Amino acid sequence: MSWLPVSSAATLQAIIAIASKDLLVEQRTKTAFFSSLVFAILVLTVLYFARDKTSVGDLDLAPGALWVTFTFAGMLGLNRAFVLERENRAMDGVRLTPATPTAIFLGKVVGSLVFVGTVELVSLPVFILFYDVPIWRELPILILVIALATMGFVSVGTLFASMVVRTRFSEVMLPVLMLPFLFPPVVAAVQLTRGILAHRPLSEYSGWLSLLAAFVIIFSTFSLFLFEAILEE
Amino acid sequence: MGGVITAVALVAFAGIYVRALMFTPIERFQGPAQKIFYVHAPVAWAALLAFLVTGILSLLYLIMRDRKLDTIAAASAEVGVAFAVVMLTTGPLWGKPVWGTWWSWDARLTSTLFIFLLFVGYQVLRGALHDPEIRARFSAVMGVMALVLVPFIHVTVYWFRTLHPEPVLMKPERPSLPGVMLVTLLSSVAVCTLLYVGFLLMRYSLAVLRDIREEEMVDGIS
Numbered sequence: 246m247s248w249l250p251v252s253s254a255a256t257l258q259a260i261i262a263i264a265s266k267d268l269l270v271e272q273r274t275k276t277a278f279f280s281s282l283v284f285a286i287l288v289l290t291v292l293y294f295a296r297d298k299t300s301v302g303d304l305d306l307a308p309g310a311l312w313v314t315f316t317f318a319g320m321l322g323l324n325r326a327f328v329l330e331r332e333n334r335a336m337d338g339v340r341l342t343p344a345t346p347t348a349i350f351l352g353k354v355v356g357s358l359v360f361v362g363t364v365e366l367v368s369l370p371v372f373i374l375f376y377d378v379p380i381w382r383e384l385p386i387l388i389l390v391i392a393l394a395t396m397g398f399v400s401v402g403t404l405f406a407s408m409v410v411r412t413r414f415s416e417v418m419l420p421v422l423m424l425p426f427l428f429p430p431v432v433a434a435v436q437l438t439r440g441i442l443a444h445r446p447l448s449e450y451s452g453w454l455s456l457l458a459a460f461v462i463i464f465s466t467f468s469l470f471l472f473e474a475i476l477e478e
Numbered sequence: 479m480g481g482v483i484t485a486v487a488l489v490a491f492a493g494i495y496v497r498a499l500m501f502t503p504i505e506r507f508q509g510p511a512q513k514i515f516y517v518h519a520p521v522a523w524a525a526l527l528a529f530l531v532t533g534i535l536s537l538l539y540l541i542m543r544d545r546k547l548d549t550i551a552a553a554s555a556e557v558g559v560a561f562a563v564v565m566l567t568t569g570p571l572w573g574k575p576v577w578g579t580w581w582s583w584d585a586r587l588t589s590t591l592f593i594f595l596l597f598v599g600y601q602v603l604r605g606a607l608h609d610p611e612i613r614a615r616f617s618a619v620m621g622v623m624a625l626v627l628v629p630f631i632h633v634t635v636y637w638f639r640t641l642h643p644e645p646v647l648m649k650p651e652r653p654s655l656p657g658v659m660l661v662t663l664l665s666s667v668a669v670c671t672l673l674y675v676g677f678l679l680m681r682y683s684l685a686v687l688r689d690i691r692e693e694e695m696v697d698g699i700s
Contacts, residue, residue, distance in 0.1 A: 408619065422602075425631075432634050467622070
C-alpha cells in the first residue's frame with residue numbers, strides 16, 4: 246500500500262523538510278504568527294468583558310474563554326499551511342518530490358503544531374495574567390491537556406484545510422466544516438480545564454481525558470489515511 | 479420509479495395522520511401535542527438513515543471509486559437535509575408544551591443538530607467544488623469523517639449532562655408506548671422510510687440527468 250512509508254528514515258527526513266519549509270516561510274514574514282497572537286489576546290480581552298461580573302466569576306469564565314481563544318486563533322494558523330501552497334501551485338512541486346502523502350501530511354501537521362503551539366504558549370501566560378488563575382502547581386497537567394487537544398485539532402484541521410484550499414472561499418469554509426469536529430475535543434478540554442483550575446483530583450475528570458485521548462487517536466488516524474484521497478490527482 | 483414510490487408514500491403519510499388524529503387515543507399526560515410525535519420520530523429516523531447511507535456510501539466510494547456511489551451519497555445527503563429540517567422544526571413544537579421549553583441540550587437533540595450542520599457543510603463543500611472527480615473524493619472524505627464524529631458528539635453531550643443535576647422540568651425520556659400508539663408510530667416509520675427511498679430515487683435520477691447535461695456541455699465546448 247502506497248501510504249506505508251518506504252523507509253522510515255526517508256519519511257522522517259521528508260516530514261522535517263516540509264515542516265521546516267513552512268516554518269521558515271513563516272519566520273521570514275511573521276505575519277500569521279503575530280496576527281494570530283494579537284487575535285488571541287483580543288479574544289481573551291473581549292470575552293473577559295462579555296459577562297455580568299457580579300454573577301459570573303473569573304474562574305467560571307476562564308476555561309471556556311481559553312478554549313474559544315485557542316480554537317479561533319488556531320484556525321487562523323491552519324488555513325495558512327495550505328494557502329501557502331496555493332500560490333504559484335506550489336503544492337504540485339511538493340507532490341513531485343519523493344515524499345509520500347503520509348510524509349506530506351505529517352510534515353504539514355508538525356509545521357502547524359509548532360505554529361499553533363507557539364501561539365498557545367505565548368497566549369497562555371496572558372490568559373493566566375488576565376483571568377488571575379492560580380495555576381502554577383497544575384501547569385504540567387494543563388499543558389498535557391493543551392497538547393492533546395491541539396494535536397487532535399491540528400490533524401483534523403490539516404485534513405480540512407487541504408480540502409477547502411481548493412475552493413474559492415477557503416477562509417469561510419474552514420470553520421463551517423471544521424467546528425463540528427472541534428466540538429468533542431473542545432468540550433472535553435474545557436471540562437478538564439475547569440477541573441484543573443478548581444484543583445480537583447484527576448480521578449474526577451479522567452473520563453474527559455479518555456474521551457479527548459480517544460478523539461485524538463481516532464481522528465488523527467482517519468485524517469492521516471484520508472489525506473491520501475485528497476492529494477491524488 | 480422514484481415518483482411512484484414518493485406518491486404512494488405521501489398518500490400513506492396522509493393515512494397515518496388520519497389514523498393518528500382519529501383512531502389513536504390522546505396521550506394522557508402530554509395531550510394533543512403528542513400527535514406531532516408521529517411525524518417527528520419517524521422523520522428523525524429517516525434523517526438518521528440518510529446520514530448513515532451518506533457516510534457508508536462515502537466510505538465505499540473511497541474504496542471502489544464508483545461515481546454512482548458518490549451520486550447516491552449526495553442525493554441521500556440532500557434528502558437528509560430536508561428530513562432534518564422537518565425534525566428540527568417539529569421537535570421544538572412538541573417540546574414547548576410537553577417539556578416547557580423549545581429546546582433542550584440533550585444528547586439526542588444536540589447530535590441531530592450536528593447531523594444537520596454536517597449535512598449542510600457537506601452540501602456547501604460540494605457546491606464550492608466544480609471538478610466532479612475532486613468533488614466526489616472530497617465530499618466522500620467529509621462523509622466518512624462525519625460518520626465517525628457523530629458518536630463522539632453523542633457521548634460528549636451525554637457526559638456533559640450527566641455530570642450536572644438532571645433537570646426536573648424537562649425529561650428527555652419518552653414513556654413506553656401503549657399498543658395502539660406503537661402501531662401508529664411503527665407504520666409512520668415505515669412510511670417515512672418509503673418516502674426517503676422515493677425522494678432518494680427522484681433526486682438520484684435528477685443528478686444523473688444533470689451529469690449527462692454537464693458532459694454534453696463539456697463536449698459542446700471542446
